[in-house]
Structures are given as C-alpha cells and as structure tokens.
C-alpha cells in the first residue's frame with residue numbers, strides 16, 4: 524500500500540487475491556507523484572476550487588490522494604487530491620454558486636496553465652449535474668455561463684491569479700509533501716479519475 528493514500532474499500536479487496544484495479548490505481552498515483560507538471564496542474568486545479576469557496580464565503584480544506592471502490596457501480600475512483608467543503612454549506616448554495624465552485628478548478632487550469640484541461644473536470648461536471656438543483660439542460664446552461672464568467676474574471680485579475688498560485692503551493696506542500704521534483708514530459712492525466 525502507498526503512503527499518504529486513503530483506501531476506501533472493504534478489507535477483502537485489499538488482501539489476497541489483490542484486485543487488479545487496485546494495482547492500476549496505485550500506479551496512477553505513483554505516476555502523478557513523480558511528475559512535477561501533473562502535480563502542479565492538480566494543485567492549480569484544487570486552488571481554483573478553494574479560492575472560489577472563499578469568495579462564496581464557505582470554508583474549504585484539502586484531502587489527499589484516495590482510492591475508493593464504489594460497491595453499487597463497481598467503479599474504482601482515484602483521487603490525487605481534492606478540495607472539500609462542509610456538506611451543509613454545499614447544499615445551501617444556489618445552482619449558480621455551485622456551478623462557479625465546481626468549474627473553478629477547470630478555469631484555474633485553463634487561465635494559469637494555458638492548457639485546456641481534458642478530463643480533469645469530468646467529475647466536477649458530473650457531480651454538479653447530479654446536484655438536483657435543476658433539470659440537466661438547465662444545469663448545463665448554468666455551468667457554461669459560470670465557466671465563461673469565471674474565465675473572464677480570472678483573466679482580468681492578476682492578483683487573483685497570484686492568489687491561486689500561492690494557494691497551489693499550499694496544496695502541494697500539504698498533499699505531496701514527499702515528492703521530489705523530476706523533469707518529465709507532461710501527460711494528460713486528469714486530476715480526478717475513474718479507473719474503469
């Protein structure tokens with residue numbers, strides 16, 4: 524088992540015979556940890572969430588890497604690191620606030636790293652769609668508006684960008700404390716991922 528990883532699954536999945544998906548999940552986390560650019564992208568993404576949580580006025584904190592087996596769907600979820608907010612605060616948000624919070628990770632990556640995040644925001648989008656704050660078509664429209672608006676705001680405000688970089692450094696020091704920098708080719712691993 525890897526250090527600094529939360530394993531959320533029944534014990535029999537961890538022990539013999541070891542589940543193949545578990546090995547794959549651990550490999551994904553090790554790959555991210557050895558890749559400074561991926562760690563940076565993850566940190567910038569999570570810093571975006573955290574910054575917008577602060578703007579909306581709700582507390583947030585970071586949780587580290589996790590491997591989770593969802594029994595109902597038999598899905599394996601790999602998280603490299605994530606921003607958490609109290610569920611009660613989250614549920615009180617309007618659909619617009621929720622969209623802003625959820626899209627902020629993606630927007631931070633887009634604006635600060637200049638690269639379009641490919642899969643990193645799928646989980647954010649999916650969980651927003653499942654929020655129950657409206658019909659899917661309404662929520663998709665709200666998401667798109669929130670994204671356009673936030674891109675404009677982040678691009679226009681250098682102090683906001685500085686705050687995200689500062690926050691990303693805090694995330695990295697908390698969540699990847701043992702990582703050594705290494706220079707590798709950037710890859711397109713998402714900051715949240717499902718091992719299918």
Ligand SMILES: [Zn+2]
Pocket residue numbers: 568572625628629643644647715
């Ligand atoms: Zn996210």
